[in-house]
Amino acid sequence: MSGNILEVTGVTKVFGGLTAVNDVTMNIPERSIISVIGPNGAGKTTFFNMITGIYQPTSGSIRLAGRELVGLRPDQVTEAGIARTFQNIRLFSSMTSEENIMVGRHSRLKSTFVDAMLRTKKFHESEQEARDAARIMLDFVGLGKWRNELATNLPYGDQRKLEIARALATTPQLILLDEPAAGMNPRETEDLKALIRRIRDELGVTVCLIEHDMRLVMTLSENITVLDYGSKISEGLPHQVRNDPRVMEAYLGRGAAAGEYGKEERPHV
Numbered sequence: 001m002s003g004n005i006l007e008v009t010g011v012t013k014v015f016g017g018l019t020a021v022n023d024v025t026m027n028i029p030e031r032s033i034i035s036v037i038g039p040n041g042a043g044k045t046t047f048f049n050m051i052t053g054i055y056q057p058t059s060g061s062i063r064l065a066g067r068e069l070v071g072l073r074p075d076q077v078t079e080a081g082i083a084r085t086f087q088n089i090r091l092f093s094s095m096t097s098e099e100n101i102m103v104g105r106h107s108r109l110k111s112t113f114v115d116a117m118l119r120t121k122k123f124h125e126s127e128q129e130a131r132d133a134a135r136i137m138l139d140f141v142g143l144g145k146w147r148n149e150l151a152t153n154l155p156y157g158d159q160r161k162l163e164i165a166r167a168l169a170t171t172p173q174l175i176l177l178d179e180p181a182a183g184m185n186p187r188e189t190e191d192l193k194a195l196i197r198r199i200r201d202e203l204g205v206t207v208c209l210i211e212h213d214m215r216l217v218m219t220l221s222e223n224i225t226v227l228d229y230g231s232k233i234s235e236g237l238p239h240q241v242r243n244d245p246r247v248m249e250a251y252l253g254r255g256a257a258a259g260e261y262g263k264e265e266r267p268h269v
C-alpha cells in the first residue's frame with residue numbers, strides 16, 4: 001500500500017487549443033486534508049472535473065485506492081468512493097434539507113425503479129434507510145433543526161454545509177470541496193474549518209479543497225498543490241508554499257495586491 005488514497009499521474013486536459021491542465025501529478029495521502037490553489041483560470045476546477053468523471057483527461061491516470069478512474073462516468077466515480085461539492089450551490093430549493101440529502105444517498109440505495117413504482121417492501125426499507133442516514137448526516141453537520149425546512153430557507157453558510165452533508169451521504173473515501181468558504185463570513189468560515197477537521201477525524205474521510213481564502217487554506221491544509229496556467233508550480237507544506245517565490249510571482253503577476261491571496265490574507269514572504 002502506498003498510503004495514498006488518490007494518485008493522479010501526468011494528467012492533461014486540452015480544450016481545443018487551450019491546455020487547461022498540463023501534465024499534473026499529485027498524490028493525496030489517506031486521511032489527509034489538502035488544498036489545490038492557484039489564480040483564476042489556473043485549471044483547478046478542470047482538475048476536479050477530471051477526478052470526478054465530468055471530463056475525461058486527454059492523457060494521464062487517476063487512481064483511487066489503486067483503481068483506475070479514467071473512463072468512468074461521474075455516477076461510477078461516486079460509487080467508487082469520491083464525492084464533491086460545487087463552486088456554486090447546487091441544492092434542490094423546493095426540497096427540504098432531509099430530502100436533499102436523501103437524493104445524495106440515492107447512489108447507495110438498493111431498490112430499483114420497479115420497486116419504487118410497486119412500493120415494494122424493499123423500496124420502503126430503502127426509503128427508511130435513506131431517511132435515517134440523512135438524519136445522521138444532518139446532525140453531524142449541525143443542521144438537525146433544519147431537517148424539514150426547505151433548503152432555500154437556510155442561511156447561506158448552512159446551505160453550504162447541507163451540500164457537504166449531501167456529498168457525505170454517499171459514504172465517500174475522498175471528498176472534494178470546490179471553494180467551500182466562498183461567500184462566507186468569518187464566523188461561518190471558522191465553523192466550516194471545524195467541520196472539515198471533523199469530517200477527517202471522526203468519519204475518516206480524506207478531504208481535498210480548492211479554496212481562495214488563504215487564511216483557511218494555510219491553517220487547515222497539511223499539504224498544498226499550486227497550479228498556474230494548468231501546470232503544477234509548487235507543492236508542499238503551507239509554510240513552504242507560502243514562501244515559494246514562484247507562487248508569489250504567479251499571484252503578483254495577475255495583480256495579487258487586490259486579488260487572489262486576498263487583501264489581508266496574502267502570504268507573508
Ligand SMILES: Nc1ncnc2c1ncn2[C@@H]1O[C@H](COP(=O)(O)OP(=O)(O)OP(=O)(O)O)[C@@H](O)[C@H]1O
Nearest residue numbers: 015018019020038039040041042043044045046047
Ligand atoms: N469546458 C471548457 N471548454 C473550454 N475551456 C474551458 C472549459 N472549462 C474550463 N476551460 C478553460 O480552462 C482554463 C481553466 O479553467 P478552470 O475553471 O479549471 O480554472 P480555475 O482554476 O478553476 O479558475 P477559478 O479559480 O476562476 O474557478 C480556463 O482558461 C478556462 O477558460
